[in-house]
Amino acid sequence: MDLRQIHYFVAACEEGSLSAAAVRLNCTASGVSQQMTALEARLGASLFKRTRRGVTPTPVGRRFYDRCLVVLKAVSEAEIELEDFAAGLSGSVSAGFAPGLAKSILPQALARFTREFPRVDVEIASGPADSLVSGTASAALNFYVGQYREAQIGLSAIPIGQFPVALISGSRRGFVPMKPIRLDKVAPLKLSVPSATHSLRPKIEAAIRNGEIAVDRTISIASLSAGLEFLSQTDWSSILPYWIGLKELSNERLTVNPIADSTLRVEVALIHPTRQPLSRPAQVLYDYFEQELRRSEAEWARVMDDCVKS
Known part of the structure; x- marks a missing residue:
């Protein structure tokens, strides 16, 4: 089994279709199909239930998917550590934020980040939640911060809090x-x-x-x-x-x-691909954002308290 087969298998599980997985991986559907057939033969188990609408993992396939995520995450973490060691904090980060957060909280955090890390390229997206979640699922975005209504295979949702x-x-x-x-x-x-x-x-x-x-x-x-x-x-x-x-x-x-x-209350979560932990630049940007969010929460409480006293 090679790492390519693991990537193909995870993509097929998350996309629910071999052809959609091929588009995501920029390869052919026949190539994905051949690799999945070879993988099933190697493991001696059926990993997918195939229908006209696509594929869904079997119970064995779902368990294997969870194991594959651990492998991909470990590989990604190793790559991140090597990159950080070789070049310091550099590279790029792409992130999505709900419009209200992008307008009210992000600018201060982004100003600090760009000032302290001039070697990191930053791309920020804002807009409808469905679009930003989709961009995160495809790894076009490193992470998304905002509302998140339904669990989705391949994405990890870490609650940030419930806010007034x-x-x-x-x-x-x-x-x-x-x-x-x-x-x-x-x-x-x-x-x-x-x-x-x-x-x-x-x-x-x-x-x-x-x-x-x-x-x-x-x-x-x-x-x-x-x-x-x-x-x-x-x-x-x-x-x-x-x-x-x-x-x-x-x-x-x-x-x-x-x-x-x-x-x-409004619920906010940090969303990122399960198979891919946050890179060092992405983690630092998120940390700065969360610090600014907590600061603004304390400021709101102070303003309310001042108004009650007056």
């Missing part, structure tokens, strides 16, 4: 800035809700159904920047992660209010 949310409204709505609000005690809201892939969406919809949030009308705007601009020109509101509210505190056209007695 805030009500952000156009100033025409008339709320007192930073005064805690109970959503079940205010007049019906004209509410802009997050996109369907955002982890807050189902929680907000459940709260509306249960009468915990009274709404007059709803709208969904996929673009964060467009949504905030819409709020600033109207009396509409939106329930968004605290880091967006913290960033907009100085915006006179928007009003930010903590939500009192709320179970609404």
